[in-house]
Amino acid sequence: MGESELPEADTERDLDELDEDDRLRPEFVRAVLDAVEEGDVDAARALVEPLHPADIADLFELVPHEQRGALAHAVSDLLDADVFAEMNDYVREDLIDALTPTEVADLAAELDTDDAVAIIEDMEPEDQREVLRALDPDDRAAIEEALSYPEESAGRLMQRDLVAVPEHWTVGDVITYLRGHEELTTDFWEVFVVDPGHRPVGTCALSWILRTPRWVPVADVMAREQTLIPVDMDQEEVALRFQKYALISAAVVDGAGRLVGMITVDDVVHIIQQEAGEDVLRLSGAGEGDINEPIRLTVRTRLMWLLINLPTAMLAATVVGLFDERIARFAVLAQLMGIVSGMGGNAGTQTLAVVVRALATNQLTSSNTMRMIWRELRIAASNGSALGLVVGAGCYFWSGNPALAVVFGLALLINNVVAGLAGVFVPITLDRFDVDPAVSSSVFVTMCTDTMGFLSFLGLATLWGLGG
Template sequence: MSADPLLDETIDPAEVAVEEGANEGRPDDRVDDERHDEENRLKPEYVRAVRLALEEDRKGEVYELVEPLHPADVADLLELFDTDERTDLTIAISDLMTGEVVAELNDWVREEMMEALPADAVALIADQLETDDAVQLIEDLDATDQRAILAEMEAEGRAAIESALSYPEETAGRLMSREFVAVPEHLTVGDLIDYLRIHGTVLGDFFEVFVVDEAHHPVGTCSLSWILTTPRKIALTDVMKRDQTLIPVQMDQEEVALMFQKYALISAAVVDESGRLVGQMTVDDVVHIISEEAGEDALLLSGAGDGDINEPIREAFSSRVRWLVANLGTALVASLIIAAFGGAIEQLVALAILMPIVASIGGNAGTQTMAVTVRAIATNQLTKANTGRILWREARVAILNGVTVAVLVGIGTALVFSVPLGAVIALAMVINVVTAGLAGVLVPVLFERAGQDPAVASSVFVTMVTDSMGFFAFLGLAVASGLVS
């Protein structure tokens, strides 16, 4: 018998084979079953079957149809139903409405359901969840509902959620998990293994163990692979990794995601202002952050607000219309430029025919550069240290693009209309594309320097610059060249 307790427990290879075999083929089975299509989405026929059983009040059949689904698929199914149907479906499958299902729901759908449920029911669901998921469950509810739900919760869970809600939204303090494993630095590997075995049922899932000093400051980490492959008598201080990435509680979630990406982290300790370990961020949390931030930036660039199909119509209208109104104002600038050259357009109708080409190409060029710039700012690739270099780079790209497109449109215009008009539109095209490239960098950078999200309104102002400059350059050059008086 081995002296190492870890090796005392005999593992039957047959059992391992059975367990591994049990998991094999599950993805294919799930894809090929009657509920999922090839892309692992719920089939329309299956959704219709659930809806029909619900409409005919066959609750037992509804339960049988939904019960085999994974919690994430139950959440997807709920999101496919209208509000009234969703309430009836929730009642029919109440036993299946676990915290896992609620945690997977779309933000708008979850908030709607939480507002419809009594406080004790929401508290019951929150008690099943980890702290970060429970916070997400109730953080968007109004203060009265939050107090009612917290009053129904167990004391330990209530204290953890209240602590999380004290931090600003989208910070590490709000999002971190308060369930983690921290041990004193005087332990050996064997001591740690014994501790984990004794307390394993309450520790939850973890990827590494944090080693702390007497003041609860993190001094190192031990990954599970190190713990399992190191002799019991070795001290933790001899095997732990002392260099670690610490995340302040006030750090924005986007910066947290960048740190995980940059340093290839699986988990990281979160510390308060005094440097004490208060929580951890794990890679599964960061995946959600990355997905959320990427979608948010894309929607903000278009002025579509949250852009969620479950968002109430009033909120969707409010978030979108203000940017359309702002765009109307900036479009008036371009209209005034056209009006100033109204006489020239009357003399040469070809100007009116060709103007949209100049503005459209400039707008597309500006959008390309703006998208690259916003992404570079979001990923910390563009900073104050390299703004000048990036601006010069995009200017050179814009010159090459402008000249290429200008040659093509100039030749086409010369063949259809006249050589002088071809030269005018070619020069105007170069000017507008270069201007678009510079605006695509400068507008987001200026927003970022002013402390504003560069994705929010950059598109409106870049479009104004490219349209206005396009019209002014083309019409102004036409007048200056003598094509019109």
Template sequence: MSERGDVVDPFGHGDDTDDIMIEAAEASHDEDDRLKPEFLTAVLAAVEEGDSEKARDLVSPLHPADIADLLELIPSERRADVAAALGDLVGAEVISELNDYVRDDLIGALAPEQLAEFAAELDTDDAVAIIEDMEEADQQAVLDAMEPEDRAAIESALAYPEESAGRLMQRDLVAVPEHMTVGQVIDYLRDNDDLTRDFWEIYIVDAAHRPVGYSQLSWILTCPRGVAMADLMKREQTLIPVDMDQEEVALRFQKYALISAAVVDRAGRLVGMITVDDVVHIISEEAGEDILRLSGAGEGDINQPVLLTVRTRLVWLVVNLGTAMIAASVVGLFERTIEHLALLAALMGIVSGMGGNAGTQTLAVMVRAIATNQVTGSNTWRMIGREFRIAATNGAALGTLIGIGSYLIYGQLGLSLVFATAILINNLVAGLAGVLIPVTLDRNNVDPAVASAVFVTMMTDSMGFLTFLGLATIFLT
């Protein structure tokens, strides 16, 4: 433990911590709602000095999500000390908000009984998020420390596939029979302390516990007590099968502007509900995953261990190396043509590069359209025709521009025509590859966001070299 003058400042703001503490206490966030470096330094300094009370005074006004941000931003080797100093401020809500890798670091130092206590305080979906990635032995130890009712709910959720509605749903909801009146429902809500307090809609069920409708709280609060729920409820509702993929769940929430939705098992019985706050997280997560998969960067998490990140990226870099060698072998077929007209070596990279850019544009549009269910069997050919027209127009425009430019620079009409034609053809190849490759992969149940970019790049590079050098061999040698 250091003296005040020996406090290490990992953010490079000096060791005058008293002034920093005053400023941090007054304002912990900047104008973009991010924790200030000065605030982080002040918290770390208090922990380094052994002044846990001062650290807690600084952090206590923060929202649990901001405390989670604090733990994610500080150096990994300091997190355990900071969490210990903050004590019960690092509670269940904070743990549930943490990045997966940071959470794993912290919960590894917690006793199963403490984790069980955290899980019992959370909604089922948040508790599952904490427990599901643990080692089997640790997971079982936490479950054994839980109350039987809580343990049964977690074990039931864990039985469903990962990233399914069953993992995402909450089991705490309000369901009433359709024969009840508005007044009876209000009395039921007031008299039962065990009911969840976080809900926006009440589900109406039949004798077999199958949902037959729903009612928003606002309808109940503004309706006379004697009205039957069967007359008040809306019968048309969006039901979520328990085994539906979370991405499809998010699309339904987005399409139908849902606040919450009932989850049903295969027999149609009500088993849980999903709320919009969970879906917002899923939409963000899925969108980020698709972007990172297109680049082959894996999860792209800055808290991911370095070796795991290296391994993930290296796999795709090796695959890209293979496709690059294929493109290089195409160039090798035209060694004599390049020797005869060395200028081709300088220009052929432009052809492949322009095709690659065009293919990436089309690919990004198609992957997003597939992910959001905008591409179906009924409009696939229309999408192919649309992208072909776009590629032809862009290719013609770029080919004309490049042809004129190269003629003005090099003064060789034949070279300029070959250059322009190769640009046009490779743009057409890029447009078709950007559509056909992700659609084909999707039809074969392969995630197009993972593998499409490699194949599109190979096509545009190989065809760019083949077209340009092939035309040059025919017309210029």
């Protein structure tokens, strides 16, 4: 939101920070900026201090890029680790660049390992090394280990701070251990039970521990069935497992099956939102779609996909060129052929969105592929028939030409069926070749619907002798 978009603050009344949808009010943002511009640090801090860390992060995202540094200076003591953990990646990078390696290290030390990794992983290699050198040895070792795992893997996502106990303990032993060690993490929902090789053998929910007599062995109350997450599993698959099995937290294990961390549902909620947004934006070729992304990166991403789409548009134009003489003799064809290709494109996009989502959520697998194809074929044929009848009737009443009406309706039916099949086959085929169907499916589906739309309509018109 640019500075010119922020209305003048009402200084004669107390400002409510949030509106009915829990979004920062423009008047509040304007008041904070006014205080910063006037050099009134105390006023700015007084306005920002009551905000939740997530709302402070939102404030920095709403402020124009060139004013974030001044705002950060004014409320520097409020920019703790919780705020940075909630902040947009690009906005966070802006502020991190303004901090010294020691200050970044202090922030990272306060964060869970996964959040600290998110801050450090995008830094320049030299800056990254300086920050790691400034960390305590234990924190440095944990973060370096996380950075050794592939990006967007469970190893990057997991937290190292967890509670694990041996299976021969009693419930009383666990309670005494939890109360007697202040260095243990305070944010957990279950205790992991491990064997002598530190391999997880079960879990105990905190509610079970609190409601069970102290003398009962942990092995008698723990749940032996658990979902283990391999350290190299992709974060999207991790999110699907949390969703499928309704998990609150899950143990992460290395190649030898040893417990190395845990993933909690609050991290997964963020991943689900991120992955869903990425798939939608990839279908349109819009890149990350982040409004805080630098303009040069956005231009580069969008231009690349526009250039990739150019050959498909040229192919469709070539098909039209094959019938230019007939179009010249019967100009109404030029008016109608865009409707055929456009309606096919819309139908293909509908099918494509459904199939890409089904693939992403594991609803569509090799076990039900043929059923999915048959389902979408019937839907496409039904919709195409209905649309063909409607536009055919409309064309007849508009032009009075029954042959043109039949050709128009049949072409729409054919292209709708082609769109439905392309919307299924293209993403499935790409997925079989380990290519993300959300990235490039739309290019091929658009090519099919445009080319077949023009070819079916103009080809049928030629066969029928229209304009001959």
